[in-house]
Amino acid sequence: MPDNQNPNYEIKTIVEIFKQENLTIPEYQRPYKWTVKNTNQLIDDILLHQEKSKYRLGTMVVHNNNGELEIVDGQQRFITILLIAKVLSDSNFLDKDISYFLTHLKFSNTISHKNIARNYQAVISRASDIVNEKFAKFFSERCEMVQIILKSESEAFQFFDSQNARGKDLEPHDLLKAFHLREMNDSDSSEKIAVVSQWENIKSEDLAELFALYLYPIRQWSKRQSARYFSKSDIDIFKGINLKKSPAYPYAQILRMLESFTQHYKNSPDRLFDNQEVNFPFQLSQTMIDGRHFFDMVSYYQNSKNKLFNRLKENEQTNRIISTLDNQEYKYRTGDKYVRRLFDSAVFCYWDKFGLIEIEKAVKVIFLWAYQIRLTQQSVFIESIDNHARKDLMLFNKIYEATHPKEITQLLVNFKIESKAKNSESVINLAKEFQGIKNEK
Incomplete structure (x- = not known):
């Protein structure tokens, strides 16, 4: 200075x-x-x-x-x-x-x-x-x-x-917290206290997981950018525009309109009678809004992540896939953990764009796409899933650009299923079933 x-x-x-x-x-x-x-x-x-x-x-x-x-x-x-x-x-x-x-x-x-x-x-x-x-x-x-x-x-x-x-004491999300609090300089203390309390209600390890395994890779892979590790040097991806301080850029007009509508709806006297709630319509691909919206976004996606995967377990079709992947044999090997990370983030990316509409079909496609590298490669590294996310079918980018679920659910993911990974019989059988391949007796 x-x-x-x-x-x-x-x-x-x-x-x-x-x-x-x-x-x-x-x-x-x-x-x-x-x-x-x-x-x-x-x-x-x-x-x-x-x-x-x-x-x-x-x-x-x-x-x-x-x-x-x-x-x-x-x-x-x-x-x-x-x-x-x-x-x-x-x-x-x-x-x-x-x-x-x-x-x-x-x-x-x-x-x-x-x-x-x-x-x-x-x-x-x-x-x-x-x-x-x-x-x-x-x-x-x-x-x-x-x-x-x-x-x-x-x-x-x-x-x-x-x-x-x-x-080494602070995580990247700690620095983001400091930055977005700074963007709330014009807010009163009660609002700052509320967002910090909201933030602190989430465990630090859960925040680290949310950013490293979901928010960061989805934002990066959707734009075909590398997302191997989320570090302090990457936090700028979660800094955007301050709606109160920035010029009236045309691209930000829709964000201002959404903010105005959301606040008007929340503050309407009608809410005293109908108890309806509306949240800001967050999208992981949208421009980041600095300040309070950042904290609201983090809470929204943390809660949504937990609800989504619990919901998938309640559906018979998607639960078959989730329960197979939750099997002990796929929980501890490093390569399996990487592929599961790829699968989970892709499912979350689809849900962020299309909600639960045709989610059963989408999860099948995502399963075949993600576990293709597990079934065709001897070893899987962080570089493997990073390259797969950006180059092979470019699924995240396709979801990002899609306007209808069928653009994802009708994708063909065909590959020669080989038993490259040991102890992967359950995944192999599921992949063959989804590809219409009968198991040899």
Whole structure:
């Protein structure tokens, strides 16, 4: 950034940090998730360095928002430090009054409440180690943090993105969360809290799976682009247009109209009587809408994915395929996992375009197309399914360009079925049946 926008770096002791009564944690920040192990490790680190003249506890990035210092990064460590300070204060070993922070810091997320209570008990259990004058003096006067003060929220999030993009602790979807929250600068706190709560209700591993196995590859393969791994360098594919800030591009007009209709329908007094709901008509191929729509989209597709595959198990025809693929013999081999990933994402892609219309026929076609590489190749790698998705029949691209289900359900997927993969009899028999080949007795 330009020199006149360089962040202000300050090294502050813990007691100096607690003197800043304008230090706050925005309500839309992520929940407090440090564990007892993290808490004990911090205490152990402080104890280990007690003989040093100074000890650096880490970095805290804050945004100066009209005089309030909002913590953008470092809140996990700060809250844990506050828990240690409370135990010392309750035992009269800390001179600085921290009651302001205990009174004014609000945590609306139940995850935060649970972890704060648990870690507070963990700190209390270490009383014999830390509740003494030596530890309290070192902790408050010689333990330090680097405090980085940035002038705008945009700069703060840019700094947050660049710092964490280098680390291994955050997933790509974490960086997307930060970006799309930044796009909600003009929204009120209650809306930010709502979308973050919606996001945090989905487990991190489920979010990682949703992006890596469904959203990312479908968007890429539909345009015949490679989609082997979803990494931090790929997150721009989930950044698009901010409807409130962008010029009136003609291509964005339909998005604005859809947004206007959806909001008008939701806010109509008629909803008080008919209890009808309408969601924004998301499509994985459409231009991404930045901000709140991103969070709504993620929740929509996470819920839809679970419902879709449960629905397929309720249908006799599609369940035959799903139950065969769920068989133990196809669950653990790496190649089988790759092919199943290809199958699942293609089914989801079809559903996103045409819903459940002719889904039984589509699943058969997708099964033959996806498992063609399993039955004709000795080994299957991530490169195998990536190439198959983009080159052989180009199924994702065909779904993307199709205007009627028959363009997919009437595709012919014929290939010579060979027993290249061991222990694939069930899949072979199913493929032969769908191709009209009778098994030899």
